[in-house]
Amino acid sequence: MEEQWIYIDGSFVPKHEAKISVYDHGFLYGDGVFEGIRVYSRNIFRLREHLTRLYDSAKSIMLSIPYTMDELISIIVETLNKNQLTDAYIRLIVSRGIGNLGLDPASCSNPQLIVIAESLSIFPRELYNTGLEIVTVATRRSRSDVLSPKVKSLNYLNNILVKIEAGLAGVNEALMLNDQGYVAEGSADNVFIIKGKNILTPPGYVGALEGITRNAIMELASRLGYQVKEEPFTRHDVYTADEVFLTGTAAEVIAVIKVDGRVIGEGIPGPITNQLLEAFREMVVIEGEKVPSVNENATVS
Numbered sequence: 001m002e003e004q005w006i007y008i009d010g011s012f013v014p015k016h017e018a019k020i021s022v023y024d025h026g027f028l029y030g031d032g033v034f035e036g037i038r039v040y041s042r043n044i045f046r047l048r049e050h051l052t053r054l055y056d057s058a059k060s061i062m063l064s065i066p067y068t069m070d071e072l073i074s075i076i077v078e079t080l081n082k083n084q085l086t087d088a089y090i091r092l093i094v095s096r097g098i099g100n101l102g103l104d105p106a107s108c109s110n111p112q113l114i115v116i117a118e119s120l121s122i123f124p125r126e127l128y129n130t131g132l133e134i135v136t137v138a139t140r141r142s143r144s145d146v147l148s149p150k151v152k153s154l155n156y157l158n159n160i161l162v163k164i165e166a167g168l169a170g171v172n173e174a175l176m177l178n179d180q181g182y183v184a185e186g187s188a189d190n191v192f193i194i195k196g197k198n199i200l201t202p203p204g205y206v207g208a209l210e211g212i213t214r215n216a217i218m219e220l221a222s223r224l225g226y227q228v229k230e231e232p233f234t235r236h237d238v239y240t241a242d243e244v245f246l247t248g249t250a251a252e253v254i255a256v257i258k259v260d261g262r263v264i265g266e267g268i269p270g271p272i273t274n275q276l277l278e279a280f281r282e283m284v285v286i287e288g289e290k291v292p293s294v295n296e297n298a299t300v301s
């Protein structure tokens, strides 16, 4: 196997040498921000949207990213080229950096940037054809007025608890409700339900991250003539939907065929989900920003 190279502390190191200090506040307290970005056939999907979200998350937690957007793009491109990847998932992490044991980020002077690029499929590949069985879990989404879901921080305990409950229930993914019982999202993906020609997804204030894949699917669905609405809905609406699917950079677009034992529609990925999945697969290749090869100028305009 080829060596995997990780960008850390200003240079590329082999995966087994990519280590951070135990005093990094990203490790001690989840103090930092991150992004997950996909590359399809050397096209980086919605790169600037992801980076804008990264900078916005950082601004919100008063973390100053010591790189311009163009510098970050160059590092991402270099990471892809160094690892010779055509299709990849990129994880971009900016932690508060090394400080003392106290919570106060004032003790951390240098934010740490880490870039990892590798192949990733978070669900077994065959489930993209057959659909997922999921459950709803007891863990509630943290209130959006307490910790805004717009901040994509390293604090993912809420989501990890969902994943643990999903595992205990013997399924790959689960939905969490918000404190009022409305459906919020999956552990790391957004949820959509389809009833007739209407497509619904929970609005941000319910507790959903306004995902970049979610935005892309909303655009595609409107273009294809469906009524797309951001509207709160309950578990009952999920159980009685014609189709249900999840979206996310890591998850991509995946049909849900059973929720809490209730079969959704015909129990197979529905026609609108399949149509959207197809349109999404086209979009990611057409719309992405081409990664320059090693010989070309390493910037993406």
Ligand code: PMP
Binding pocket: 036, 159, 185, 186, 187, 188, 189, 190, 208, 209, 210, 211, 212, 213, 214, 247, 248, 249, 250
């Ligand atoms: N919700 C959560 C909690 C997530 O972590 C993710 C993954 N970033 C998503 C939704 C999907 O967002 P995106 O499509 O931007 O990856």
